[in-house]
Amino acid sequence: MFLRTCAELGISSWSAKLMCGKAISASDDTYVHDAELKNDFMKISGVLRLFPKTIPQAEDKIKNLENAIGQLENENIAFKTRIGLLQKDFQKIKETVDKITMNFHLGSIKELSLIFLYSLYCYSNSSILIGYY
Numbered sequence: 001m002f003l004r005t006c007a008e009l010g011i012s013s014w015s016a017k018l019m020c021g022k023a024i025s026a027s028d029d030t031y032v033h034d035a036e037l038k039n040d041f042m043k044i045s046g047v048l049r050l051f052p053k054t055i056p057q058a059e060d061k062i063k064n065l066e067n068a069i070g071q072l073e074n075e076n077i078a079f080k081t082r083i084g085l086l087q088k089d090f091q092k093i094k095e096t097v098d099k100i101t102m103n104f105h106l107g108s109i110k111e112l113s114l115i116f117l118y119s120l121y122c123y124s125n126s127s128i129l130i131g132y133y
Contacts, residue, residue, distance in 0.1 A: 002020050002048065003016050003017075003020065003022075005044060005047055005048055009044060015037055015040045
């Protein structure tokens with residue numbers, strides 16, 4: 001397709017072969033180092049393109065998408081910061097709850113110990129009283 005398009009545009013077969021990387025004859029090999037292919041390339045690039053020319057509406061859409069991506073990146077940064085702060089706050093709350101729970105358990109153990117001692121006291125006094133009667 002490339003060589004056919006070059007022929008239709010009036011580009012010499014020698015220039016066309018150089019541009020597409022085809023082998024050239026040894027007699028033409030001496031001219032390769034001085035090859036001026038820029039004008040021929042400009043002719044062919046106007047017809048054959050790897051990427052189509054963008055239309056103005058597409059450029060606007062691309063700019064809008066780039067702006068939207070930028071806004072999302074900024075929001076992600078803000079969310080990451082918020083999440084980090086919430087994780088720190090959660091950790092502090094967890095540590096506080098753990099301390100309260102531990103103190104509660106210790107308090108419960110103290111209360112149970114006092115109840116146990118009191119019940120022993122009451123039991124020993126009651127047995128004394130029972131033995132007394």
